Amino acid sequence: xxxxxxxxxxxxxxxxxxxxxxxxxxxxxxxxxxxxxxxxxxxxxxxxxxxxxxxxxxxxxxxxxxxxxxxxxxxxxxxxxxxxxxxxxxxxxxxxxxxxxxxxxxxxx
Amino acid sequence: xxxxxxxxxxxxxxxxxxxxxxxxxxxxxxxxxxxxxxxxxxxxxxxxxxxxxxxxxxxxxxxxxxxxxxxxxxxxxxxxxxxxxxxxxxxxxxxxxxxxxxxxxxxxxxxxxxxxxxx
Numbered sequence: 064x065x066x067x068x069x070x071x072x073x074x075x076x077x078x079x080x081x082x083x084x085x086x087x088x089x090x091x092x093x094x095x096x097x098x099x100x101x102x103x104x105x106x107x108x109x110x111x112x113x114x115x116x117x118x119x120x121x122x123x124x125x126x127x128x129x130x131x132x133x134x135x136x137x138x139x140x141x142x143x144x145x146x147x148x149x150x151x152x153x154x155x156x157x158x159x160x161x162x163x164x165x166x167x168x169x170x171x172x
Numbered sequence: 173x174x175x176x177x178x179x180x181x182x183x184x185x186x187x188x189x190x191x192x193x194x195x196x197x198x199x200x201x202x203x204x205x206x207x208x209x210x211x212x213x214x215x216x217x218x219x220x221x222x223x224x225x226x227x228x229x230x231x232x233x234x235x236x237x238x239x240x241x242x243x244x245x246x247x248x249x250x251x252x253x254x255x256x257x258x259x260x261x262x263x264x265x266x267x268x269x270x271x272x273x274x275x276x277x278x279x280x281x282x283x284x285x286x287x288x289x290x291x
Contacts, residue, residue, distance in 0.1 A: 096277035105282065106281060107281075153275065160234065161209075161234075163218060163219045163220065165218045
């Protein structure tokens with residue numbers, strides 16, 4: 064199996080840009096997906112594939128990958144973006160297994 | 173809009189089997205290319221993938237849980253289920269049923285159900 068590593072916590076000033084990263088060997092082969100989770104709620108998919116947003120997700124959310132690192136960028140962070148963010152991808156073993164990162168708690172100042 | 177809803181006991185005794193059901197509405201569980209699965213989240217902790225079932229019936233399980241987990245489908249009821257045997261306090265978590273089109277980007281989630289393992 065493989066692991067995905069995220070910074071436990073980050074902060075961003077209102078209206079500024081923040082990049083949340085996710086590192087792991089599986090990201091050399093598979094795209095990361097990103098989820099936003101607010102307290103007491105189920106996670107919501109915000110980015111999948113190369114850089115795709117599900118319907119209803121604001122375009123200030125974008126995704127990218129370089130080497131073994133995937134990034135979720137929020138351009139012009141809003142107060143409602145304060146949440147936990149998780150990345151995940153397919154396991155690099157090729158056995159259709161799934162791995163999650165530990166999550167990043169984002170605070171909007 | 174496809175919706176998922178978990179149901180099952182909120183309290184399970186240690187060493188017993190946890191059983192949850194996910195009811196699918198506004199969509200067919202027989203649909204091609206769907207992966208139906210379960211993810212859990214212990215209180216205050218991160219997400220853990222438990223396992224998934226492809227529409228063809230093939231199952232994939234987290235290696236750390238594989239010996240205790242079974243995912244099955246009841247197409248007549250448009251439901252799929254999770255069983256975790258020999259539970260301990262470490263299995264206490266919010267359990268989510270999920271749907272993916274690719275196998276690992278989960279676009280649909282149930283609201284989650286808290287299962288506590290305690291005597």
